[in-house]
Amino acid sequence: MSDSHLNVVVLTGFATRDPVLRHKTSGQVKAEFxxxxxxxxxxxxxxxxSDLFLVDAW
Structure with missing residues (x-):
């Protein structure tokens, strides 16, 4: 996949809790914070x- 098809978001702030890792049945790991x-x-x-964002990082 070309980088031109990816979205880039830059936020300046702070994490409000530790990331939680979730292991999917497909073998993929997702971090939620x-x-x-x-x-x-x-x-x-x-x-x-302030604004609160819930993030899923694959």
Missing amino acids: SFEVNRPFFRATGEPV
Whole structure:
């Protein structure tokens, strides 16, 4: 497969938990983890705004 057919996503943030490895019956291994990215602004209460991503890495 050519690299031109792959999607590339770059996130700057931090993992919120340790990765969990799952072994599929096909023999493939998948890592699952969550990742939090802080936005550059705050709520009216002063609380930071962030997005949580659930990631499956094959």
